[in-house]
Amino acid sequence: MFSRAYRAAITIPPLLWVAVFLLLPYALLFCYSFWSVSSSQEIVHSWTLDNYRQLVQVNVYWQTLARSMGIAARVTLFSLLLGYPLAYYLSFHAGRRKDLFYQLVVIPLWVSYLVRAYAWKTILGSDGVLNTLLQYVHLSSHPLDFLLYSPFAVVLTLTHIYTPFTFLPIYAALEHIPRNLVEASHDLGASPFQTFWRVIFPLSIPGVLAGATFAFVLSLGDFLAPLLLGGPSGIMISNIVVSLFGAAYNWPLGAAISFCMLALVLGLLFLSESLEKKWSFR
Amino acid sequence: MVAGESPARRRAVALRTAGGMPALRSARTTLATVSEPATTGSTPSSTSPLLDIRKVAKSFGKNAVLRDISLQVAEGEFLTILGESGSGKTTLLRIIAGFEAASSGEILMAGERLDNLPPYRRRVNTVFQHYALFPHLTVAQNVGYGLKVAKLPQPEISTRVQQALDMVKMAAYASAKPAKISGGQQQRIALARALVNRPRLLLLDEPLSALDASLRRQMQVELKSLQREVGISFVFVTHDQEEAMVMSDRIALLRLGELEQVASPREIYNRPATAYTAQFIGHTNLLSGEVKDGVARCHSLAWRTGLRDGPGLFSLRPENIRIAGSSSGTAIVRFRAQIMRQAFHGATELLQVECADGLVLSIRAASRESWTGDVDFEFSSADAVPVRASEKN
Numbered sequence: 001m002f003s004r005a006y007r008a009a010i011t012i013p014p015l016l017w018v019a020v021f022l023l024l025p026y027a028l029l030f031c032y033s034f035w036s037v038s039s040s041q042e043i044v045h046s047w048t049l050d051n052y053r054q055l056v057q058v059n060v061y062w063q064t065l066a067r068s069m070g071i072a073a074r075v076t077l078f079s080l081l082l083g084y085p086l087a088y089y090l091s092f093h094a095g096r097r098k099d100l101f102y103q104l105v106v107i108p109l110w111v112s113y114l115v116r117a118y119a120w121k122t123i124l125g126s127d128g129v130l131n132t133l134l135q136y137v138h139l140s141s142h143p144l145d146f147l148l149y150s151p152f153a154v155v156l157t158l159t160h161i162y163t164p165f166t167f168l169p170i171y172a173a174l175e176h177i178p179r180n181l182v183e184a185s186h187d188l189g190a191s192p193f194q195t196f197w198r199v200i201f202p203l204s205i206p207g208v209l210a211g212a213t214f215a216f217v218l219s220l221g222d223f224l225a226p227l228l229l230g231g232p233s234g235i236m237i238s239n240i241v242v243s244l245f246g247a248a249y250n251w252p253l254g255a256a257i258s259f260c261m262l263a264l265v266l267g268l269l270f271l272s273e274s275l276e277k278k279w280s281f282r
Numbered sequence: 283m284v285a286g287e288s289p290a291r292r293r294a295v296a297l298r299t300a301g302g303m304p305a306l307r308s309a310r311t312t313l314a315t316v317s318e319p320a321t322t323g324s325t326p327s328s329t330s331p332l333l334d335i336r337k338v339a340k341s342f343g344k345n346a347v348l349r350d351i352s353l354q355v356a357e358g359e360f361l362t363i364l365g366e367s368g369s370g371k372t373t374l375l376r377i378i379a380g381f382e383a384a385s386s387g388e389i390l391m392a393g394e395r396l397d398n399l400p401p402y403r404r405r406v407n408t409v410f411q412h413y414a415l416f417p418h419l420t421v422a423q424n425v426g427y428g429l430k431v432a433k434l435p436q437p438e439i440s441t442r443v444q445q446a447l448d449m450v451k452m453a454a455y456a457s458a459k460p461a462k463i464s465g466g467q468q469q470r471i472a473l474a475r476a477l478v479n480r481p482r483l484l485l486l487d488e489p490l491s492a493l494d495a496s497l498r499r500q501m502q503v504e505l506k507s508l509q510r511e512v513g514i515s516f517v518f519v520t521h522d523q524e525e526a527m528v529m530s531d532r533i534a535l536l537r538l539g540e541l542e543q544v545a546s547p548r549e550i551y552n553r554p555a556t557a558y559t560a561q562f563i564g565h566t567n568l569l570s571g572e573v574k575d576g577v578a579r580c581h582s583l584a585w586r587t588g589l590r591d592g593p594g595l596f597s598l599r600p601e602n603i604r605i606a607g608s609s610s611g612t613a614i615v616r617f618r619a620q621i622m623r624q625a626f627h628g629a630t631e632l633l634q635v636e637c638a639d640g641l642v643l644s645i646r647a648a649s650r651e652s653w654t655g656d657v658d659f660e661f662s663s664a665d666a667v668p669v670r671a672s673e674k675n
Contacts, residue, residue, distance in 0.1 A: 183381050184414035186401040188428035188479065198431070202418050281417050281461070 026262075032255035041249055051256035061240065061257065068236040071155055072220040076166075078159040079215045080208065083166030087207075088200075091174040092182075102171075109164050117228045120157045124148040124229070149231025157229055158219045165218065166211030173207025174200070205279040213272040217265050237261065330393065332357045332515050333378070333483060338387035340373055347373045349539045351387070355483070355517060360509050362518045362526040365536035366562075371519045374536070375485050378517065379408045391482065407476035408485040412492065413468045415460035421471050422447070422456040428479040446478035449508070466497050473505075477512060486518045490525065502528050523563045527551065535559055537672075558672035560597035565632070567603075567643045569596040569666065578666070581641040585615045585663035595671050600632060600646040602665035606658035616660045619643065621653040635659070 034047045055061050090101050108116070123129045126143035134140045146152055177200060185195040223238035230236065237257065244254030331354035340348040348370045355361050365371040376382045378389060380401030389397040396404060407428070415424050423430075426443040447453040450470035455463055460471070469489055476484055486505075490498045506529045509516045520526055526533050527547040535542040535550065543555040554560035557568055571580030573594045578587045580596065587594075606616050619635035622642070626649060633645045633653070645659060 178414070180410050180412065180414040181416060183379075183401070184408070184410060184416070185427070185431075186381075187379060187406075187408045188431060188475070189402050190427075190431040191402055194431055198427075199416060199418075 029255045029258060032252050033259050035252045037250050037252055043251060051253045052260075054253060055256055055260060064235060064240055065237045065257075065260075067151070068220055068238075071151055071158070071234075071236060072216045074155045075158040075162060075219040076212050076215040078155070079163045079166040080212055082159070082163045083211060084170055084208065086163075087167050087171035087174055088196075091171060092200075105164055105167055113161060113224060116161060117157055117225055120153065120160070121148065121229060124153055124156075148229060149234065151230070151234045153229040153231075154225050154234045154236070157225045158222060161225070162215040162219055165214040166208075169210035169214070170204060170207040173204040173210075177203050202279075203281075206276045209272055209276045209279065213269065217268060220265070221261060329357065331355060332359075332392060333396075333517075334390040335374075335378070336388050336390070338374070338377060338384045338389065340370070340377060340382065340385045347539055348377075348384075351536075351539075351541060353534055353541065353544065355515050358513050358515060360506065360516045360518065360529060360531045362520060362530040362533050363536055364520060364523060364526040364533050364563075366521055368538070369536040370539040371521075371536050372487060375408075375487055375517065375519050378483075379406055379485050380404050405482045406485060407479055407481040407483075408487065409469075409472045409476050409489045411487045411489065413460075413465075413472040413489075415468055415471060415475070417460055420457050420459055421452065421463070424460065424471060425475045425478055427475065432479075442478050446474040449477070449511075450474045465492055466501065469493065469501065473508075477514075481514065483515050483517065486516060488520055489518075491520070491522075498525075505529065527563070533563075535562065537562075542672075553667055554597055554669055556670045556672045557595055557597070560667070560669050565600050565644060565646075567598045567600065568669075569598055569641075570594070571596070578663075581639045582637060583615050583617055583641070585666065586612055587663065587668075589668060595669050596666040597669045598643075598661060598666050600644040601630075603643065603645040603647075603659050603661045605647065606660040613663045614660050615663055615666075616658060618656050618658050620656050624653065 032043075033051055034049070036044050036046065036048055036050055038044045055065075086105065090098055090105075094101050121128070124147040125131070126145060126148070128148070130147060131140075131143040134144065135142070181199055181203075182195055185199045186192075190198060220236075221238050222236065223242055226234045226236040226239055230239075238261075241254050241257050241261075244250045244257070333355035335351055335353045335355075338348060338351045339346070351374060363371045363374060373382060377384050377397070380397075380399065384397060387397075388395060391405070396406075416427065419427065422443050425446050426439045429439045429442060443456075444453065447456060450473055452467060452470050452474065455467065455471075460468055463471070469492075472489070490501050490505075493501060502525060505516075505518075518526075518529065527550075530547055532544060532546050533550050534544045537558055543550055543559050545553070550559060550563055554563065554566075560566040560568065569580040569583070571578055571583075571594050572592075573579075573587060573589045574591050576586060576588065577584055578589065578594050578596065580594075617637055619637045619641075621633055622636050623634040625632045625634075629649065630646050631649045633647060634642060635645055635657075636642050
């Protein structure tokens with residue numbers, strides 16, 4: 001229907017955009033990861049695998065990466081544990097208030113991430129709301145210091161921020177389940193719990209996988225929460241990359257770590273997609 | 283099935299299935315009464331009913347969907363709940379199944395309260411309008427779902443699933459997924475899934491409405507013979523009056539939340555209780571006139587009747603009007619009319635005729651090439667069935 005010239009003309013802008021803003025930077029980054037930096041703070045354009053070797057051998061790098069994955073895993077788990085019941089309640093039991101509750105869950109996404117992270121600082125600090133309350137009701141005699149500037153604070157804040165991300169795809173998946181399937185299950189003798197386990201949950205798994213992927217990938221690369229709330233023990237891999245491109249001035253190493261992260265995330269996305277396909281409408 | 287059967291065979295089948303005596307009895311008594319209570323039920327069996335619906339009503343907010351429904355379903359009976367959309371038939375079915383709670387009234391099954399049980403504890407199974415097969419399970423897993431949930435041993439589940447699939451002739455599709463089989467096949471699986479649990483009552487919510495016409499007719503026959511074979515009570519909901527007449531032992535006609543008439547197909551057709559019933563099931567001519575001194579008069583037509591004096595409304599079926607013959611008598615009403623329109627229907631045609639006084643009637647007659655001029659017609663006065671007027675809304 002459309003002439004070949006027209007079709008060529010309309011595909012060129014998006015391709016150009018992707019090439020200039022996506023492929024080109026990645027290509028540059030890739031090149032940088034094989035270069036090195038000299039003692040006089042200059043980039044040396046000689047090809048070497050040294051950066052990748054450092055990533056594996058130097059403790060701080062691979063340990064931070066492992067800790068980041070651990071934090072991301074915990075955030076994913078807790079976000080799912082919070083997001084699923086929320087989505088289930090909204091989809092099956094909220095009735096007329098469904099839209100209102102949906103807005104209530106989604107609106108925090110409009111609030112700036114920075115503002116929410118600072119809010120947690122206020123709550124968790126040694127002079128903060130939580131500590132004051134605990135001492136007031138005599139549950140503790142001195143401020144608890146693990147609350148802030150620790151992995152705990154990072155996991156807590158990231159769970160709060162990413163729960164809507166697990167909620168949304170699970171809610172969408174649950175909404176897609178035809179209600180007559182639930183009635184059919186009841187009709188055949190299955191109690192509400194059996195119905196959930198045998199019918200509702202299996203059909204919602206693609207949503208769970210999508211939500212888990214969002215939460216894991218986004219929290220793995222997060223750098224604001226560990227920066228504000230992580231303290232020395234809560235540093236994540238993205239903070240290291242930021243400092244390597246900044247004060248530590250080792251762009252090649254930064255690039256190498258970035259590329260590892262990219263490969264990791266792409267692998268996860270691929271895995272998640274193939275699992276989702278396997279489980280969709282089984 | 284519908285057009286081909288001879289009247290004699292249909293009568294024989296009806297006598298066997300509906301327990302013909304009530305039909306004959308009420309035919310004799312109709313002429314002596316103007317109105318008959320719509321919910322006599324004319325229960326064919328003398329044993330206690332399987333399902334007893336007592337004064338069930340249902341409102342959604344201010345909207346009264348069902349009003350004062352009392353109905354009984356006998357063991358082994360095929361009962362159809364017939365009605366237009368908005369009549370409340372699906373709501374009534376859902377209340378029996380347990381997906382809605384009645385606003386008032388109660389339901390008993392074999393003497394025990396049914397309506398205070400959740401749907402998963404009732405010995406009732408449903409075939410849904412759009413089948414509601416589980417997309418993530420195979421056909422065999424779908425059929426065995428109820429058995430698995432009841433924690434029966436696996437060998438027994440396998441045997442019973444196999445039997446159920448054989449009964450609906452779908453054994454070859456046991457490991458297929460519902461998405462891969464056709465609508466008619468899905469419907470059979472839905473049926474097998476319900477029947478494998480050996481319920482006391484099977485509810486069917488317009489299960490044939492999504493099928494095309496020829497498949498639908500075929501399934502009507504199969505469902506009816508299946509019900510005979512299995513022997514359990516079926517409660518079937520539909521808006522298609524022809525379907526209801528073909529399959530049912532009794533029809534419960536529902537209109538705006540109330541039962542208009544509950545009777546066998548033959549009785550509902552020949553002795554409709556109300557104008558709505560007469561018009562909803564088949565075609566009819568509604569004659570409104572006056573009864574005085576034992577004579578009913580409608581325009582220029584008059585015949586003897588045992589009804590009390592007062593206004594009268596009569597239902598006269600088009601096929602009961604024939605071309606005037608040589609016989610005569612007080613029970614035969616003759617009139618002359620001019621043919622206005624004819625609609626060819628194959629073996630018969632539907633004529634629209636106008637009498638001298640302006641009365642317009644529909645007449646079903648054997649097909650003839652052409653009708654000329656005024657023709658003499660006649661009908662037996664017994665075929666003018668008195669009916670109650672129905673409120674308009």
